[in-house]
Amino acid sequence: MRALLILLSLTTLNSTFGQDTPNPQPEVRRGGPRVFGQPVVPNADDVRAFPEPTAGFDQKRDDVPHGKLEMIEYDSKTVGTRRRMNVYTPPGYSTERKYPVLYLLHGIGGEETEWQRYAQPEVLLDNLIAEGKAEPMIIVMPNGRAQKNDRPEGNIFAAAPAFAVFEKDLIDDVIPAIESGYSTLADREHRAIAGLSMGGGQSLNFGFAHLDRFAWIGGFSSAPNTKRPSELLPDPKSATTLKLIWLSCGSKDGLFGISQGFHSYLKEKQVPHVWHVTGRGHDPPEWKQALYYFVQKVFRNEA
Secondary structure, three states: OHHHHHHHHHHHOOOOOOOOOOOOOOOOOOOOOOOOOOOOOOOOOOOOOOOOOOOOOOOOOOOOOOOEEEEEEEEEOOOOEEEEEEEEEOOOOOOOOOEOEEEEEOOOOOOOOHHHHHHOHHHHHHHHHHOOOOOOOEEEEEOOOOOOOOOOOOOHHHHHHHHHHHHHHHHHHHHHHHHHHOOEOOOHHHEEEEEEOHHHHHHHHHHHHOOOOOOEEEEEOOOOOOOOHHHHOOOHHHHHHOOEEEEEEEOOOOOHHHHHHHHHHHHHOOOOOEEEEEOOOOOHHHHHHHHHHHHHHOOOOOO
């Protein structure tokens, strides 16, 4: 309920999470140790974990094999309708082998095409797989707004409850649809979840709530729907089952304190994780480079 009230209050802001609007005006949250919208106060360890990607990292190349991006439909018992999701299969996809799956979630102003528009995951993965820097994987980009009219129309913040409902849709409908329709490795060690802004909050909330389903969790510029650190991970020892916890954000992002606060909690509890801070704001270039590095870490033992 607290997260819902926070999100609904954001209707007064001049910009929205997950839309192509750099540096949204932040919101102030009271009643707890975290206050959003205050000036960013960097700590000594709020630094890059990775350099800027090299030029051309996001350019489609004719000299590498290409995967396939397709829009599919599935039956959602949760919503009571057929819904759409964008699915990337890697070059040479074959039912003769099984693949790990990354569930990649969008922001509050987006839908199932947002990642394709902002970051072209199919291009990033084609290039990285060809270079041997990423495992061949399936990427599923569903619509995280679990309601019958799931278009980002009108007052997008009024759909905040539907983003919470998506947890059930993901677990009960999306994952079974993917695992029945594609050749997947259907265990937690080969299942990852990550997202940007609102989708970052969803990924942290859902991932930590379902440690039996996901072994790789990533939050990029996570929004105020993110639960408090002690709610996300009340038992830090349970995180030992995870292969990767990824947190990233730009230091010019008004929501920086959300990711920074969780990083501080994990550091205090001595929970291994990646903390990657750039000088960017709340914008697509931030999310593209985060995805670029995240997919090089998932499904690899050295992560």
